[in-house]
Amino acid sequence: MTRLYLPMPGNETIARALALSAGAELGAIETRRFPDGEAYVRLLSAVEGREVEIVCTLARPDEQFLSLIFAAETAREMGAARVNLIAPYLAYMRQDKRFKDGEAISSMHFARLLSRSFDGLITIDPHLHRRRDLGEIFTIATRVEHAAPLLADWIKDNVSDPLVVGPDAESEQWVAAVAGRAGAPHIVSNKTRRGDRDVSIDLPDLSALRARRAVLVDDIVSSGRTMIETARKLSAAGMAKPVCVAVHALFADQSYAELLSLCERVVSTDTVPHASNAISVAALLAPA
Template structure:
């Protein structure tokens, strides 16, 4: 069935990549945007096929694609952005609640690459702007260090803090490693709760060790807070340390529910509850970020056509 044409009074069109339909629908109404339609599939030989079904000439277009499993999503995403551009879109933006490759931000061994900047180099030429949620900014201090298009990074901390205040009595927030310090400190500041960050030694993606715990007040509920839960090994090591110290099972809170292999089931067994934001669709999603995403997207939609690269702060 042919999708309806963009109306004369329509300025914004949101297009969902496969798997992002629900998120796109949540954003469309508050953004006063039309839901666009695209076909994304593969030929028998594995090559990606896209077809933009909604006319977008003169429209502000945004593609919604959370980029977990990025290698399989990237090429169709690029093709769809090019289709929108060739279709006459005024601008083509990317709404990527989870932005990958940001942890590959430094070269540790000869022959490696700083993949974060090279991934950005693939997106920069085809998109006019980017909105994401809590990109892993550690050794890269700001997205402008690698992205030369306007960007907005939504903070999940206020929504996480609100969830903790509603669901956890007497929380003691714990960042399971030094890289989590920035997130746990921000959330704890909003909650006005005590907090600490642990020290981790990573031997491999699947083997980490964590130093001793801080003193946790009696009757407090430990809450582990991190941005990305991937293998879950960092949180599992922290949960095990709490168990051996006679502490109750922690509540585990993450921004991005990556959950490689059986990480989720293992973490559920080791914790009182596992909760994530809705940046990646997952059964653990309990913290909605639609409202702050809409605010950030609205601001970037309203930017004038730039004469040069810009950055939102």
């Protein structure tokens, strides 16, 4: 069975790298909006009898979800043998519990919607808290890859005398793995979150570590408040401007510009297209 990679708009670069890695064809999808705002989708490549890999990072999913589903369903109608989703960033995994009466458990609903249109899913570091794996909410085959080794290797190659700084106690194991591979010591902050854009940060004693370059690491940077407040605390402690390294660069509002003003450099993987992209994840998403 031959494989065809179909990128949704904005995903052409990573889809091209995957197709090249797999020795497969890179196809194309035409999308636009009708005057009334409805989505138009057309597959420009033959899919009959083929394994179709639709590539679509799901940052800001509401803007593209219907077009993605239309593409998947059309591929199936046109005779595709399998239709898989490669989503370097997978949205709607955060809300996995009903904290207040009437709240939507959006992770479950989103998983059900995707499971109806796809045969398989590949993603990187989904934002799981109370779930052990995606199989708890998806009814299709799922494969999760982890970017921690890529972050560690980038730190090792680009930062002298690093000190890896994690966002909170929950990240301890992940941060320790990144630091261990990078050959660096690590600490984690004590974070108190009071709202989506309101966090406070406390750091342990840094007196013996001031000569090192702090490297703030996190899986997802959304509001950016955790990294921003940590950078400020480090500055107040007399340390040099830190380097920030993240897996998923969402950067809502003006958070990227604010973080840049506080840091020596801000770096991310290319799971979400962004100016900070410097680490390729294509090798992680290549066919198993």
